[in-house]
Amino acid sequence: MTDVKKGLTADEVEQLTNDGMVNVSVGKQSKTIGQIVAGNVFTYFNLIFAVFAVLLAFVRSYNNMTFLPVIISNMFIGIIQEIRAKKVLDKLTVVNAPKTSVIRDGQLHTVASETLVKGDLCVFSAGNQLSADAILVDGFVRVNESLVTGESDEVVKNAGDILLSGSFIVSGECKAVLTNVGLDAYAAKLAIEAKAGRKKHKTDMMQSLDKLVKTIGVLIIPIGAGLFLQSRFAVGGSIKSSIDSMVASLVGMIPEGLYLLASVALVVSVMRLGKKNVIVHEMNCVETLARVNVLCVDKTGTITRPDMSVTHVEILDYTDGYGKHTDYHETERIIKNVVAAISSDNATMEAIHSYYGIEEECECDQVFPFSSQNKYSGARYGKDVYLLGAPEYLLLDSYPDYRNIIDKYSCNGERIVVFGLANEQITGEAVTKAITPMAFIILENEIRETAKETFEYFKKQGVAIKVISGDNPLTASKVAIRAGIDDATHYIDATTLKTDRDIADAVQKYTVFGRVIPEQKKKIIEAFKMAGNVVAMTGDGVNDVLALKCADCSVAMASGSEAASNAAQIVLLDSDFSKMPDVVGEGRRVVNNIKRSASLFLAKNIFSMLLTIFTLISVNLYPLYPTQLSFLGIFTIGVPAFFLALQPNKSLIKGDFLLNVVLKALPTGLTDFIVVTIITIYGNCTGAPHEQTATAATLVLLTVGMAALVRVCKPFDIIRVCVCVAMACGIVFSMIFLRSLFAMVVLKGLALNLTVMMMVLSLPLYRYVCRMTAWLIDFLENHNRHFRHLLKG
Incomplete structure (x- = not known):
């Protein structure tokens, strides 16, 4: 015992x-290091690539195994980044x-x-x-x-x-x-x-990538078998050429770096935020934050500093139920005794304790701890029960009699609590009879120095700010106005919202919600979500927990309650609301840049899929070698994609991730398919050696790939210019010194002339296909409501 x-x-x-x-x-x-290594090594596509390597080694086609260094590099990059993030977050987690x-x-x-x-x-x-x-x-x-x-x-x-x-x-x-x-x-x-x-919730981006990976993972098996059988028996190729053809086709169809790119970008973001004293409990919420268009904030601790101070105590003329008149000093003595009996377990009581210099609790017959539901605390001395709390909840019908006093302070953004004698049996439930007020205690919070700047950022980013507070709505409104929140003059007292329908209507009209109880906070968040918004919620108190759990993304201040920190997906360790732009910016940077980079990967997948279908129908060898696709992937897709994924990008995210990426990738994929098909047909008609047509096709694909990279990099900055120049130099270097590694041969005669002509024509063709794709998107957007919804969100 x-x-x-x-x-x-x-x-x-x-x-x-x-x-x-x-x-x-x-x-x-957090994962263990063993789990991180296993998660990056033992994947379905790594197994596929291992099978490819075994097949190529079996036929001694070692030069076509150039995809292996890329795959191994991808694994090591993923492992190293995740371990780095783990170390940063583990240190912060110990602190928190x-x-x-x-x-x-x-x-x-x-x-x-x-x-x-x-x-x-x-x-x-x-x-x-x-x-x-x-x-x-x-x-x-x-x-x-x-x-x-x-x-x-x-x-x-x-x-x-x-x-x-x-x-x-x-x-x-x-x-x-x-x-x-x-x-x-x-x-x-x-x-x-x-x-x-329970299935782990995944965001739109990760769901889209999962769907893409699973679809391709299923398709490559029958397609690979079909290509091998056709090449071996229909075309009459050797086992070596048949395996080379099959592997080349399937390597092009697999987005080997795309999923890794997304995972690494998210991990890097989590690590960056960790270095700024921001703990991310759920990595997927980084993407959710990128899509947020409504941010709900509490007044105390978010707009204002969490600590409060008493500015004034207004003593009222008071006569008790026995006809005894209480003077100023007697009233102050009663207030001090009652306050001393109530523990300082919230910011309001801490401020009042500090004002009266109370260090030890005082004895009484019974204490009523503060309830965020009923908005009061109190103490019993014999038959007398004194209560301290929100005027609206304690004065009830007599509230209008004291409106002049309350409004005088509320108009300055100050907070008011009323102290008085209960006129009924108090059990800890809501007051049903108005108390007899003895004094009003006036408190204030200082506006955070960075509040205006932070809210201005969200305004520019198209994020609507909504204030949800337990304070008087006029007080909350005045504080919000001082903090620079748009439409803060539109406020409502939540005690007037009786039904879910009232709340649903109110979220369309008002910016500031005052006198909100915890259950209403949750319902307000739900109403914003039902209206089609992506909602983030910040809070630091116990009364915020329900709303934090309900929001699409929740952010807690570490200086607040432990319950709020445990409920939130993101915790600001230094409780600095001005870090929110960094948090939202990280989410937008990740999704925008992955969307930008993903179009490079998917262009190769679209092209390879179309070319594979063409190869099967035309009964040809696949026109490219695996090593040439690796050449293309390194310099026009993989390396630039990783640099672009780390670039600043704070644009608002809208629409279906996969649809937007496919539409951006479509022009490049179609152009690649058209030019390679022309070169393949030329090779069949002229009887040109396979090595010549494969080299010609690779050079033209590199030209289109660089054009696509330039398009994706716009608008240019110094880093994007350096990426484009570095990739061009890498291609030239490889063509001069690494020709045999990438199966590139010297072009002769008609093959050389055709290559030059197709390289010149591929650029205007690419621009034309881009315009045609843009026209198609505009047409569908104007004539198809469902497509418009997916595209714009």
Whole structure:
């Protein structure tokens, strides 16, 4: 049995740890180095390339194995980048790891939650999230169990009640003894059960790439078999030439670097953000942020600094129920005693404690911890119950009598809480009779210095800012105006929103929502999503948790509650909202640049697919060697794509990822197919050697590839110019010194003349196909609603 005053001893903790009664987590968020290596080495396409290498080695066609260095390089790049990101994030995760206050040997310690043991005596207060099941032994708390039970109502817990892991403390403070830890805890069992049948959510980009990879992965097997059989028996080629032809076709169809490019770009972004003290719990949310067009923010801690200060206390003329008049000093004494009895577990109470110089709690008959649902806290002294909270929730029908006082301060963006005597039996539920006010306490938050600049950035990026606050709507509006948020004069009191329909209508009209309770925050987020928006939510309090879980992308301030940090996908370790442009910018950079680079990869896939079909129909050898496709891939696709994927790019993301990429890749793929088909037909008609036509086709493909690279690089900057020049120099160098490696031969006679002519004609042909594709897109966009929706989102 645990001593409920002193807790466990050090020896007991050590013994329980050795016995396995420790609070190990369900699973680490980061991969092990072994998992990273295995994930990059043991892939389906790596297996395919290994089979190709074995087949080429079997027929001693070693010069056509030039794709192997590219594949090996891809693997090493992926492994190195993921390990680098892991090291950065693991360091940050240690700093931000969940911690718990625990009493051991009679002393209060703060330890990592994973080191807790069964029987530990823990101290929980507002904002804490429970990492293990416990039984409450002392104190009184309000708990939200929505993350484990689905019920969003706050539950009052007293001595003897069970506290479930995964729930979080809304208000109050208690001592509790841990009963189930680690994998035996309630939340852990739910997580394991859910993990067994849950598919990991993937964003549009990764879903599109998965779909593409799986489709090609299925197609290459029958196509490869068909090409080999045709080349060997219909064309009469040797086993070596048949294998060369088959491998060349399939190598061109496989987007070997595209999926890696996307993964590495996301990993690099996560690592970059990590170096800026931003933890990304879910890598896919980097892409989601790129598509965000509505950002919901809380006032306190986001627009303003989290710490508050009392600027003024306005004492009212007050006569109690016995006809006794209370003077100024008596009222202040009562306020000070009541405030001293209430723990400073939120920013408001911290500020009031600081104003009155309160250091120790005062005795009273009963304390009512603050509830974000009912918007008050209080204390009972005999028959008298004094409450402190939001005027709208405590003054009720008498609110208009004090509007002049409230509006005087609200118009300056200050926050107001009312202090007074309850006129009914208080049980901790919502007040139904107006209190008798004794004083108004005025508080303020300073606007963050970087707030205006940050909101101006989002305005330029086409992201609408919505303020969702528990404060008075006029106060929140004035603060939002000072912070430079557009349309901040359009505000509404959320207490007037009674139905889901009211909320759905309100999100279309208003920018600032005041007096919002936690459940309403969630419904407001849902309403924005139902209206077709991609919604991000920032918050730092316990009352933000439900909304954070509901948002497409959630961002928490580390200085806020532990529950908010655990619920969010992204955590700002230094709680600096001005980092948000960096976070959103990273997402947009990744998706825009992958979209730009992916068009280079898919152009080769489209061309190879069309050329393979042509080869099968015309009963020819595939017109290119595998090594020549590697030549093309290195200098016009792979190397430039990796440089372009790391470029700045902050444009808003819209539309279907795969459709947009295919449309950008189509002109290059069609042009490649047309020119190679012409050269192949020429070779068949003139009886030109296969080596001559293959070299001619490669040179023309390099010309079109460079034209496509130039198109993708526009608008130019110094890096993009350097990439284009470097790739051109690489091609020239390879043609002079590495001809035999890439199976390039010296062109003669008609083959040389045809190559020069096709290189010259390929450029205007490419421009013409680009225009035709643009015309087709415009036509479909104007005449097909579904296509327009996919293209523009």
